Amino acid sequence: MSSAPRRTAVTSPAVIGVDVATASVRAVCVDGRGRVLAEAREDLPAPVRTAPGTGEQDARTWWPAVRSALRRTTAALPRGGREVTAVAVSATSGTIVPTGADGAPLGPALMYDDRRAADLNAEAQRAGSARWDALGLSVGPTAALGRAVWCLRTYGAALSRVLHTPEVIGRELTGHPVPVDWSHALKTGYDARTEQWPHEVFDALGLPPALLSDVRAPASEAGTVGPRAAEATGLPEGCSVRLGMTDGCAGQIATGAVEPGRFVGVLGTTYVLKGVSEQLVRDPAGAFYSHRHPEGWWLPGGASNTGGECLAEVQPDRLPALDAAAEARGPASYVRYPLCRDGERFPFVSGPARGFRLGAPRDEADAHRAALEGVAFVERLALERVGRLGVAVRGPLYAAGGGSRSSVWTAIRATVLDRPVRVAERAETAFGAALLAATGTLHENLAASAAAMAGGGALIEPVAAERPALDDAYGRFTEELRTRGWLPDGPR
Template identity: 85%
Template sequence: MSGESRRPTPPSPAVIGIDVATASVRVLCVDGQGRVLAEAQADLPPPVRTATGTSEQDARSWWPAVRSALRRTTGALPRGGREVIAVAVSATSGTIVPTGKDGEPLGPALMYDDRRAADLNAEAQRAGSARWDTLGLSVGPTAALGRAVWCLRTYGSALHHVLHTPEFIGRELTGRPVATDWSHALKSGYDARAGEWAHEVFDALGFPPGLLPSVGAPGTEAGTVGPEAAEATGLPEGCSLRLGMTDGCAGQIATGAVEPGRFVGVIGTTYVLKGVSEHLVRDATGAFYSHRHPDGWWLPGGASNTGGECLADIAPARLPALDAAAAAGGPASYVRYPLCRDGERFPFVSGEARGFELGGPRDEADSHRAALEGVAFLERLALERVERLGIPVLGPLHAAGGGSRSAVWTAIRATVLDRPVRVVERAETAFGAALLAATGTLHEDLAASAAAMVHSGALVEPVPAERPALEESYGRFVVALRGRGWLPDD
């Protein structure tokens, strides 16, 4: 009726993803269609790293940073945060903090790259060798498992819990202890296949598993936001806290690669390949391992020592011009393996691997182009290894990371792989955490969350005219790796 006033449409319900990274906390609020409603960031103190391999951060800095970023995010929402129905936390893989009876830290957090317990991790590897072999895992020098044992031996009876970052934040949000997810628990000795902690390993090391949290599936509810946290953050009291995943896993699902056969290649400082398989596949070389998917599938993946680091000596302002010249010049005149470190860990494992060149560049643009192609060759090797292990790779490769912003690099990757590459918007940890917060709240499951909320970017097709030259260079690259004894013949 003309004289009747219409009520304004209430804002849609929203979810929040929290990423507790090494240098900062990032908070992202999105609606059920993946539209960003508000976001904020807060800095963290840099970890203190020493020449002896220790790496520590003040865990007491985490909650103030999370609280501040949440308060600014909810304050920017139309209803001041009342529209937020769920939140999930993701963090670095393997960072732990020893806490006392009251949940307060007994000392600094031991970061994901802390090596102080390398000897204990070697013991853990021996004690659980049969289990790790079945899972295709190894307990590396920086695994959280050994550091948890170190905490017990250091703090003794004062130690009541060893927490990963999300449970530490979860306790602040809910006012009580919360479970961890099986992704963050992996490097602490959790067997996601059997659904249990590696009891024989903990027995051998004299560590009671009760010092670790209970474990649940990512995306399930861990508790609800309590009154004190609601007052401090602007989140509504009773808001659901959902279990997150590690930063790498959250970044993967943020691309929408959440169903079997879907893979994402991430070019950051190093190259990372992650995907989804229906079954656990063991890689005898140890080049990659699997997390457990929230729906019970598996997330095989590996991280190379090669990647965007090969461009680190180039001023960022110069990259667009070099990219343009590399595109205009076409395939490189020589082959380059742009490894900047000693040793490779994926798609093959070799402590002896070193970067090399087969020939030399015509000019700087040719050298730049060869570096981009070299990373693309590593990516093809990685996908071929996955397929040889019986894991299908379907459809376009999803692309994320800083390298995916380069149009010429993406086109090179598509051509080398002979498959389309889809560049994905918002392929970041906080958005992946938001997808997990939406699972079971805004949407039925993770696949439904991804279908509704992930916005795919450009689909980049192979360049047919460049394929013969790149195929020939790739063949030379593989022969050179095998000739040096770094790449197995399988």
């Protein structure tokens, strides 16, 4: 199923961002001021699990979906696509495809959550421990690095390249192989600090570096649209093809948080904090890890196991009424850590961590309010951890994700943080990819693209009258975490 494209009558130069997600492809065309001129969506087949811990998708479906979304987007433009200056592609982090000499897939794409090479990733972690320590990250069970080795051992001499999703699309757009950006290459082992593949790890695993592409900075040019792709998509021949970033990074860029000190809290099923720092942030606990900014800074971030999931049992149509009741009652009468899973990974790392309540709710509104406050406490703890790691957080916190559509929740977050929260207008991967496409084409650099295109968004101020009660509740929250041994002793 595909969605109908949207259009406006604007004819200024434009760029297109493409998001190849798990379930669909989205293309968004915007002008240099960030106005959406047209957009379209095409569905992808659901990934399949051929065995426990695996995740596969037919990579041959990606280009037809991208081609169709681009064709429908350009057809909706006043000049039929001739106004498009550049295009950039973003995708899921760590999805890879084994390909032959002609660039065609030898088998299905191995998705970002595929764990079939967990043992190889453990070996990679040991072989490159000094490198990973210097980078402040670890090679997890789902890392693409181990799966690249698995591809070599499975396909042997037939394997010519292991490609990331944007490389597959970039080859179709340009008609030749393209480099990979250092964001998509991160989970395949690329060391953005030294700007090299981890040769000692590759040697230990028997992985030839030639199986992976050259790496360049996001937003740099990978080539131009060739005649076949131009005819298929409606893009003008010679249109610049720029390198994108992973979906999470592109979503951050879409908010406008692209300069040092700017951070965004993404409140979806789980809570994610992302930001920009001038220097690489190394977190000894492993709760934080960093992508590399297109212009050489760093993008530290961490993902909690807590977030909007704590409201999963509430029917969506009841949320507005509960929000209104929670706003009317004020701060909750008790403290709740609304962790629905076993263990926490950010802003602290603890396998034994479990959700808890200090007290009991007086009514449903009280329980709802306590859940909203509990997630806000996690966010404050995350920002305090950023500060202890030496990163200054400047200005308002940008807010994105489904939870940020709740004005009550956003006001609670602003009050707990004692910091204004700016709700991003379009915190979408495709929009972030469009900002990358505009960098070096419509605008001089990424900061200029964000300033011109990302928009302001609603600014929510703290509620001063509620601050003392929430400060007290936050103190009880963190004290309980320390009492249980989950949160190390530190500044209170």
